[in-house]
Amino acid sequence: WKTFGSIQSVDVEYSRDGFKREARAAAKGIENTGRYDWTIPDALGDTVWVRVSDAKDRKVASSHGDPFRIQGALSLLTPTGGEVLEVGSEQVLSWQSAGSITHVKLEYLSMGGGPPDLKPVIDTSAKPEESAWLIEASLPNRGEYLWKVPESLPGKIRIRVSDPADPKVFSVTPSELAVRGVIRIMAPAGGVRWPVGSRQEIAWRTLGPV
Numbered sequence: 426w427k428t429f430g431s432i433q434s435v436d437v438e439y440s441r442d443g444f445k446r447e448a449r450a451a452a453k454g455i456e457n458t459g460r461y462d463w464t465i466p467d468a469l470g471d472t473v474w475v476r477v478s479d480a481k482d483r484k485v486a487s488s489h490g491d492p493f494r495i496q497g498a499l500s501l502l503t504p505t506g507g508e509v510l511e512v513g514s515e516q517v518l519s520w521q522s523a524g525s526i527t528h529v530k531l532e533y534l535s536m537g538g539g540p541p542d543l544k545p546v547i548d549t550s551a552k553p554e555e556s557a558w559l560i561e562a563s564l565p566n567r568g569e570y571l572w573k574v575p576e577s578l579p580g581k582i583r584i585r586v587s588d589p590a591d592p593k594v595f596s597v598t599p600s601e602l603a604v605r606g607v608i609r610i611m612a613p614a615g616g617v618r619w620p621v622g623s624r625q626e627i628a629w630r631t632l633g634p635v
Contacts, residue, residue, distance in 0.1 A: 426477050426487065432457050434480040441470040444488065454480045467524050470495050497524025499596040501586050506600030512576045512607045512632045518560075519569040520586045520596060528590070531560040531570060534583040534597065555583075563589045576632040578604045607632045 428435075437451040438444075451463050473495050478486030502519040510516055518531060534555040560572060582602050587595035612628040619625045
């Protein structure tokens with residue numbers, strides 16, 4: 426900010442209603458150097474204003490015209506990208522959050538489709554060629570989730586965590602995860618006896634992309 430006249434110290438405040446009812450202190454009585462490094466508080470809001478005033482004369486003050494936004498933040502910790510996920514295994518999805526984010530949404534992004542009975546989520550944060558498929562629409566933000574890898578996954582995916590109340594707040598694995606299918610022997614069953622020279626059927630089932 427710029428000052429005109431002899432103003433030695435200033436107060437810095439912020440408000441989410443244009444200073445109609447709310448005025449919260451960011452700094453009080455600081456030296457008037459024309460700038461202040463502010464650690465953004467956990468005061469989420471779409472319309473936030475800042476005001477700087479003379480610490481000795483509150484009538485001498487200035488605030489900016491258009492509001493700005495304070496939002497939460499999410500950072501996906503695991504998986505980090507590049508891992509191989511085996512169908513049927515349990516994988517820990519973990520993340521960190523900043524701000525009052527009470528619930529999160531978990532999805533996987535894919536260019537190869539998803540479960541045949543589900544439609545992809547329409548969303549603009551995925552790559553243009555990707556579709557988003559729900560893992561959980563909304564769950565309490567505890568920082569981790571144990572996910573059983575379903576067999577309906579395509580060969581490559583990415584994981585995304587987001588704030589269901591604010592889809593602009595999200596984090597996604599930077600690179601793809603490979604999904605490995607599983608082959609399960611159905612026959613012969615353990616313990617059976619097959620005579621030499623007889624013809625017997627060997628049967629198996631495949632899960633996932635094999």
